[in-house]
Amino acid sequence: MNGNWVESSNPEKMEIINPATQEVIARAPLGTKEETNEAIKIAKQTFESAVWSGQSPKERAAVLLQIADKLQENIDVLTDLEVQNNGKTRREAQSDVEEAASTFRYYAGLLTMPNGQSYEASGDIQTLIVKEPMGVAGLIVPWNFPLLMSVWKIAPALAAGNSILLKPAEITPMTAVKLFELMDETDLPKGAANLIMGVGSVVGQTIAESNDVDIVSFTGSTEVGRRIMQAASGNLKKVSLELGGKSPNIIFDDADLETAVDYALFGIFLGSGQVCSSGSRLLVQEGIYDTFVEKFVEKAKAIRVGPGNDEHSQMGAIVGEKHFKSILDYIRIGKEEGANLVLGGNRIEKDGLDRGFFIEPTVFTHVTSDMRIVREEIFGPVVAIQKFKGEEEAVRIANDTDFGLAGAVFSTDHNKAIRVIKKVRAGITWVNAYHLTNIQAPWGGYKQSGIGRSLSTYGLDEYQETKQINIHLEPKPIGWFE
Ligand code: NAP
Ligand code: MG
Numbered sequence: 001m002n003g004n005w006v007e008s009s010n011p012e013k014m015e016i017i018n019p020a021t022q023e024v025i026a027r028a029p030l031g032t033k034e035e036t037n038e039a040i041k042i043a044k045q046t047f048e049s050a051v052w053s054g055q056s057p058k059e060r061a062a063v064l065l066q067i068a069d070k071l072q073e074n075i076d077v078l079t080d081l082e083v084q085n086n087g088k089t090r091r092e093a094q095s096d097v098e099e100a101a102s103t104f105r106y107y108a109g110l111l112t113m114p115n116g117q118s119y120e121a122s123g124d125i126q127t128l129i130v131k132e133p134m135g136v137a138g139l140i141v142p143w144n145f146p147l148l149m150s151v152w153k154i155a156p157a158l159a160a161g162n163s164i165l166l167k168p169a170e171i172t173p174m175t176a177v178k179l180f181e182l183m184d185e186t187d188l189p190k191g192a193a194n195l196i197m198g199v200g201s202v203v204g205q206t207i208a209e210s211n212d213v214d215i216v217s218f219t220g221s222t223e224v225g226r227r228i229m230q231a232a233s234g235n236l237k238k239v240s241l242e243l244g245g246k247s248p249n250i251i252f253d254d255a256d257l258e259t260a261v262d263y264a265l266f267g268i269f270l271g272s273g274q275v276c277s278s279g280s281r282l283l284v285q286e287g288i289y290d291t292f293v294e295k296f297v298e299k300a301k302a303i304r305v306g307p308g309n310d311e312h313s314q315m316g317a318i319v320g321e322k323h324f325k326s327i328l329d330y331i332r333i334g335k336e337e338g339a340n341l342v343l344g345g346n347r348i349e350k351d352g353l354d355r356g357f358f359i360e361p362t363v364f365t366h367v368t369s370d371m372r373i374v375r376e377e378i379f380g381p382v383v384a385i386q387k388f389k390g391e392e393e394a395v396r397i398a399n400d401t402d403f404g405l406a407g408a409v410f411s412t413d414h415n416k417a418i419r420v421i422k423k424v425r426a427g428i429t430w431v432n433a434y435h436l437t438n439i440q441a442p443w444g445g446y447k448q449s450g451i452g453r454s455l456s457t458y459g460l461d462e463y464q465e466t467k468q469i470n471i472h473l474e475p476k477p478i479g480w481f482e
Contacts, residue, residue, distance in 0.1 A: 002042045003190030019087035019317040020307040020356040031198035036206040039194045043136045043163035046191030053161040057111040068104035070182035083308035085174040087317030100151040106439045107159035128469040133161030135214035138207035142220045143169035144274045160463040165194045211235040240452035244377040245405030248398035249279035253287035255410035267434035273381040277406035282385040300361040324357035327380030334373040340366040395423045404446025
């Protein structure tokens with residue numbers, strides 16, 4: 001807070017657990033409502049003082065580049081912390097840190113570009129469209145990409161000149177703490193970036209309700225997103241929501257089988273399925289259905305699940321006990337609903353993995369669109385495979401969902417692939433690939449997967465107000481009431 005680390009007055013602490021071993025790695029403070037309001041006040045005062053908002057784009061860009069350098073220099077420490085706290089593999093964690101550094105660089109770069117428009121509206125009126133910071137940005141992030149999701153918000157929010165307040169997920173604050181320590185070593189003015197740890201219903205809710213917060217940017221579940229939107233209505237603050245998904249991955253008979261199987265695995269088992277854009281519904285055309293399922297299951301079975309810090313592990317732990325139990329519950333529900341469990345379904349207990357939260361890659365077939373395992377986001381290494389006959393049916397099943405985050409099509413008939421992907425009602429899509437994306441592309445969902453976009457120029461726009469300035473070039477009376 002305001003460039004200082006402040007002890008919370010709340011004596012209660014959150015035990016931070018390594019999900020691969022259940023060891024306690026830290027004890028984190030749980031901020032109070034009053035402390036949250038105090039941090040918001042500091043962010044507001046800092047914004048109004050213009051120590052950051054008043055700096056030139058060039059000056060702000062220099063600071064963002066300093067932060068990127070700090071992240072890069074500390075890549076090993078940050079990778080270790082993310083592996084220990086989240087349970088993901090080193091390979092995944094390191095890629096997150098690299099992406100985080102690139103995101104700061106990208107927004108530093110955008111600050112060197114013109115940011116606005118100007119045109120002649122009529123003979124003597126020149127209109128300028130200018131972008132301005134909004135004020136205080138309240139940023140609330142989940143536990144699946146603790147560092148990267150924070151940075152997806154912090155980088156554009158700071159680039160735009162806002163003051164920020166970040167609330168990490170209560171169970172994964174470690175890399176956020178390190179990031180703030182690193183930002184403290186840069187020329188970022190005190191009070192421009194503030195961090196508060198604590199529970200969603202206290203700290204998060206206070207941010208969403210506060211009359212002094214101008215935008216609340218949230219990534220997390222659709223359920224909490226809805227609550228944030230309601231809480232934000234008091235002062236009509238802007239709401240930016242990146243929510244859940246249940247994304248369809250459509251495989252046609254004429255797909256390149258090896259590529260389709262490979263990306264289908266990557267689509268669902270990356271991050272143990274704890275990725276918002278996971279391809280958790282596989283729709284496979286009848287002609288290759290049996291061959292595809294056989295190959296997919298064979299490869300899924302061979303995935304090496306283990307602690308993130310073991311270089312042999314290809315898939316890490318589930319983030320925590322509560323979520324671990326929820327995934328196992330969904331597997332039980334799937335069986336009760338009559339889906340056919342063809343692979344996995346259990347906690348892994350061999351080789352000492354019983355100390356942590358590990359779940360086998362799990363595959364259900366013979367599912368129907370009304371089953372809960374097809375409708376609800378499980379957010380774990382669990383995929384539901386459905387069979388379809390033709391193009392029209394594939395599109396209908398793909399869009400039969402409340403979500404609209406991501407989707408993919410695999411086919412060697414490019415006309416068909418493009419025709420179908422254009423009909424998929426989702427914001428992030430692929431043809432013959434999955435999960436490959438870039439900072440220049442807007443990230444976000446249709447329907448109940450969210451409002452607004454992250455990354456790209458759209459992501460910067462999210463944290464800016466837009467003003468029109470109409471300049472009278474030849475000032476003279478209008479004479480309306482003559
Ligand atoms: P979550 O339960 O919705 O929590 C997300 C964040 O909101 C956490 O920091 C949480 O704090 C906080 N929160 C909880 N209740 C709140 C309230 N009443 N008011 C304000 N904040 C509150 O989600 P999660 O379980 O951490 O993450 C998984 C979800 O995130 C999945 O649904 C996934 O799809 C989604 N996700 C989406 C994207 C995307 O880009 N679309 C990316 C990543 C994840 P606590 O930690 O204290 O509960
Ligand atoms: Mg939660």
